[in-house]
Amino acid sequence: MKSKRRIFVISFCLLLAAGAVAQRRFRDGGRYERAQTARDLVQHSAETPNWTNTSGFESDVFTFVRIRRESAGYGGPWWTDAPDSDLNLSYRLQQMTALKVNPNGLFLRLTDRVLADYPFIYMVEPGSLYLNDDEVKALREYLLNGGFLWLDDFWGEEEWENMAYEMKRVFPNRQFVEVPITNQLYRCVFDIPAKRQIPAVQIGTHSQYDPERRTWERSDAKQVHHRAIFDDKGRMMVFATHNTDNGDGWEWEGDNLYYFREFSEKTAYPLAVNVVFYVMTH
Numbered sequence: 001m002k003s004k005r006r007i008f009v010i011s012f013c014l015l016l017a018a019g020a021v022a023q024r025r026f027r028d029g030g031r032y033e034r035a036q037t038a039r040d041l042v043q044h045s046a047e048t049p050n051w052t053n054t055s056g057f058e059s060d061v062f063t064f065v066r067i068r069r070e071s072a073g074y075g076g077p078w079w080t081d082a083p084d085s086d087l088n089l090s091y092r093l094q095q096m097t098a099l100k101v102n103p104n105g106l107f108l109r110l111t112d113r114v115l116a117d118y119p120f121i122y123m124v125e126p127g128s129l130y131l132n133d134d135e136v137k138a139l140r141e142y143l144l145n146g147g148f149l150w151l152d153d154f155w156g157e158e159e160w161e162n163m164a165y166e167m168k169r170v171f172p173n174r175q176f177v178e179v180p181i182t183n184q185l186y187r188c189v190f191d192i193p194a195k196r197q198i199p200a201v202q203i204g205t206h207s208q209y210d211p212e213r214r215t216w217e218r219s220d221a222k223q224v225h226h227r228a229i230f231d232d233k234g235r236m237m238v239f240a241t242h243n244t245d246n247g248d249g250w251e252w253e254g255d256n257l258y259y260f261r262e263f264s265e266k267t268a269y270p271l272a273v274n275v276v277f278y279v280m281t282h
Contacts (some may be wrong), residue, residue, distance in 0.1 A: 038066070038083035038105035049091040051103050062280065063102040064090050065118045068109050069135070074162045075127030075154055081247035082107075082124075089250040092269055093276060110135040110142070119147055120279055124247050126151040126240075127159025129166045136169045143170070143229075143237040148279045151240040153247045155221040160242055167229070167238065176227040176240060185236075185278045190270035195224040198244045198263045201252045205259055216243065235282065239275060246272060 053061055064086050069078045086105040094101040108115055111134050115121070121142075123129070129151075131139065143149060154163060164176065179185065186192040199207065199215040207213050216222045221243040229238040249268020253260045 038064075038086040038107065049087070051091070051094060053100050053103075057100070061100045061102045062093065062120070062276070063118055064093075064105040065115075065121045066105065066107050067121050067123045068107050069123070070130050070132075071125075071128035072130035072162055072166075073128065075159050076125035077128065078124060079107075080124045080153065081251040085124075085247040085251035086122075088253055089269075089272055092250075093273065096273060097277070099276070099280070110138040115142055116145065116147070120150070120276065121147065122150045122152065124153050126163040126166075127154035127156075129163045131166050131169060136166075140170045144231065148236065149238045150275060151238065151242075153241075153245045155217045155243055157220050163240070171229060174229050176229055176238075179226045179228050179236075179239070185274055188281075189274050189277050192270055192274060195226050195244075196267045197224045198246055198249045198268050200245050201248050201256060201259050204248075204263050205256060208258060208262075217245075236279070241271075 066082060066086055067078065071077055083105065087103075090101050090103060090105055093099050094103070106118070108118070108121070110131070115138070139149070151163060154160065167176075181192075181194065197215045198204070200217060203215060203217065207215055224244045225240070225242040227240045227242065228236050231237050246268045249264045250272065253264045
């Protein structure tokens with residue numbers, strides 16, 4: 001990694017205690033046009049970290065799975081921030097936790113047969129979300145059978161309403177609820193006292209010179225929301241981080257020192273570590 005990258009100083013004790021619980025058996029799969037994994041794509045950073053896992057146990061790892069999908073016309077595409085965001089976060093999880101992590105990551109569709117082998121999936125720019133009937137059915141089955149979906153990087157009321165409409169097709173009788181900051185998710189590894197906004201890298205870099213310290217992308221997106229959908233037993237199935245951009249926080253860590261220190265290190269990585277730990281141990 002580039003010399004300007006900083007190494008976090010954190011306690012590993014909670015993660016080490018849960019390491020065995022968090023390990024699950026996964027299989028390789030997925031395809032992105034000609035690219036099967038995140039590392040197959042051209043990256044803007046030439047020094048995205050790589051590593052290997054113990055020979056013979058390459059499948060006994062946590063894999064960051066990004067969902068491939070069509071777009072509805074609002075917001076951005078499913079590949080926003082890829083592959084650097086996926087690869088950098090995977091490295092930090094491997095570096096800072098007891099998890100063994102797939103160094104490549106995967107791109108899968110909701111209807112891919114192997115999706116059930118991966119308990120964690122991520123959708124970026126879900127303001128543009130569109131699901132066909134097969135995808136609605138597949139996502140419902142995946143979530144009710146123990147899977148978890150993180151929706152991230154969408155801004156303003158129009159994008160929220162489009163995403164919520166599509167998720168209502170998945171769960172007609174379930175509602176998004178705001179996750180209170182007292183939830184264990186915010187305490188399980190890092191102590192996260194507030195839902196802090198992560199701007200796109202250009203806005204975040206400019207904010208150091210802005211008297212208003214603006215971090216929002218539009219006027220109706222000033223307040224950060226973390227909302228969730230739970231199953232009948234209270235398990236979190238869907239986590240939606242609205243009016244914030246965790247993906248940029250992971251993507252740009254080696255390219256912009258101010259942005260890394262102010263947004264990646266303080267917010268994007270602590271939240272991601274907490275979310276993965278929480279999902280894999282609850």
